[in-house]
Amino acid sequence: MELGKSIENHNDVVVRLTKHVIATVANGSNLVFSPISINVLLSLIAAGSCSVTKEQILSFLMLPSTDHLNLVLAQIIDGGTEKSDLRLSIANGVWIDKFFSLKLSFKDLLENSYKATCSQVDFASKVTFFLS
Numbered sequence: 001m002e003l004g005k006s007i008e009n010h011n012d013v014v015v016r017l018t019k020h021v022i023a024t025v026a027n028g029s030n031l032v033f034s035p036i037s038i039n040v041l042l043s044l045i046a047a048g049s050c051s052v053t054k055e056q057i058l059s060f061l062m063l064p065s066t067d068h069l070n071l072v073l074a075q076i077i078d079g080g081t082e083k084s085d086l087r088l089s090i091a092n093g094v095w096i097d098k099f100f101s102l103k104l105s106f107k108d109l110l111e112n113s114y115k116a117t118c119s120q121v122d123f124a125s126k127v128t129f130f131l132s
Contacts, residue, residue: 006072009062014039036076040092043073044114048106074113092116097123 014035046057063069098120110116
């Protein structure tokens with residue numbers, strides 16, 4: 001699947017998700033949410049998942065593989081290849097309990113493709129979020 005078609009599919013998913021949230025959750029109230037953040041989160045989960053979970057997320061996002069998914073998200077996060085005066089910047093982060101560890105390959109993927117910072121925190125005794 002070519003990258004342009006994948007990004008088009010990704011945009012279709014965002015529109016579908018937005019329509020669903022507006023129709024079901026908003027229900028006449030004020031609501032602010034970020035479809036791209038939700039898709040980045042689903043992509044992060046898919047990239048770190050195995051088997052059925054990964055396949056279900058890839059199917060929902062209309063993408064053939066996690067490798068392809070990582071290319072699409074890297075393009076979106078980097079702002080694509082077109083030069084413009086307009087720029088959308090997003091910050092991604094993964095916080096994991098200090099008693100668990102991430103596989104080095106997954107941590108590298110998060111940091112390099114998703115531009116996500118990875119932090120270990122103590123969720124059991126206190127929650128502290130670090131902004132970088």
